[in-house]
Amino acid sequence: MNKIGVVVILCATSVSSYAAQNKGFEVGMAIDQQLSVVFEIDDQYRFILGNGGIAFDYIFANGSFGSNVPFDWYVGGGAWTDWDADDLGVRLPLGLDWQINDKFDVYGQIHPEVNFDDGAELQIGAALGLTYHF
Template identity: 55%
Template sequence: MKNSGLLLGAAVLVTAASSLVYAEEPQSTKVAVGMAIDQELSVVLELDDTYRFTLGNDGAAFDYILKRGRFDANTPVSWYVGVGGWSEWDHKEFGARVPLGLKWDISKGWEMYGQVHPELNLYTGPELQIGGALGIKYSF
């Protein structure tokens, strides 16, 4: 649990540091909230289409979206790639992950996303595994 606390603490520090940078600029922060199946049933908070926090029944995760792109200007589907970390409550497992996802703009403010994320479990030694998530968000 100590290591997972460090992982989540690092995610909070990164977000706090980035919010200080944004505080100097007169931009408003885009906020999206939603639900997902990621760490079992989860609540999702996303800031500026870049920082995604997931808190669920089974654990927590933080993803930093590195790159976003579109397949075609006429389709509502886009892709993204990120890096992040995850931790589970019961099994005390934790590690790094690389989200590879698709986002679908359903209607104004509403988005649906699906991703697979190769994971590196670091609890008992490096072990590769794969996870996935499916969620829906509303942007303010």
């Protein structure tokens, strides 16, 4: 089994055991690593498993624009890898989160990335997702 497969199994095991404890856990779909499944824990740890690769984001700052604006902002740090091209790198998610109701959230982000495959190359990516809170 390759290294990425081991990482996916370990992440899935960790996420499922955390979900069994019924803490702040969300599951959803996103366009991030192509079509992706998203697991989010405590509005801080986001795991993305997609057709094109995997990613992990840690949200280290968030806030609101005020009571009249329906969405919040967040900033994070993360890492990603592609399945096909063997690319890997780090990224800085800059996003907006809108809590539609007490169960659904929609988020959108841009993330400047550094690809380390053939030397450091600066790129920009984006994601759009919908999550359901358990």
